[in-house]
Amino acid sequence: MKPSIQICSLETVRKIELSSYSGVITIENSTIENPFRIENGTPEQLILKFDDISSTMDDYIKPQKFHIKKALSFANKVGDGTLLIHCHAGISRSSAIALAIIVESFGPGKESDAVEFLAKINPNARPNKSLIMMTDEILGREMALFKTVSNMMELTIHSP
Template sequence: MTIKTPLLPFPLTICGIDELPAHAAAGVSHVVTILDPEWPDPEHFTLYPPHARTIWRFHDIVNPQDGQTPATARDVEAILEYGEGLKAEMVEHLLIHCHMGISRSTATAIILMAQRNPGREADSFAHLAAIRPFSWPNSRMVRMADEMLDRRGALVEAMRLHHHCVARGYPDKMSYLRASERAAEVPPEE
């Protein structure tokens, strides 16, 4: 798919922890790390040249659960503040990662793309699908961003359509999601 103008003015990589070594020589200048609060910091960044790194810690859940820390409005505000800050920096390549590169990292990427591109929510998800085909952005984060960016449901609707496309493209992975707290997000089997 061709997008008329870039959604971000720099290359974007999304990955999981296990994929980090593969990107060490990719010219990454900025890294966003999103981990569970108790998870140790990955050692893979010793392989990377100097870069600016931001770390956020919360669990990949969409509904509050005992013993788990969900993303809060303050976390989404921090993502939006980070996106504003990137406008003033020389960003050569942004890498966003979480544990598996499926949910928190993809939600963060969507929020950054949507922030810069009002009215292009569907394009943001199309770009996400092109760079991270199996992605299931954290809907809690996306819903909060939709409200903060005053998108009036457009970002949430684009996410719903994205979920349908991913479910069709990866039916073998849907049983896992249906058995999780994300079951309500999974479209019915066709």
């Protein structure tokens, strides 16, 4: 089953009508000053707070496996509904979290199909390297996802 996922930036999510979504995953920087919150609780919102980094730096929050596990659990709860995933730019963290959800739903051996699906829904995707590597570990893919992403698109490996 192909999940219904849309990816956008923080700027875009503030402007769109959310009533058609079954869930929203908000990925925030640790330094955000004006966080996005869904006031009435509809659709349900999962808030993940970590920075777009691949190694520990100062007071920034490095992505952890529990962030991915929470997103996978949330997506499973949303089920067949439409999921909106956003981070600051809608390119790295949101794409990596979306890919985790997509690759889990496609199943083992379908990593290429999952990456192609991500590229269709977000042509600007540059998934965060750390998140992709952790997704491989969580789903037991033995680096198949990381290798596929590395061959098919550019990964984001940077510091804030």
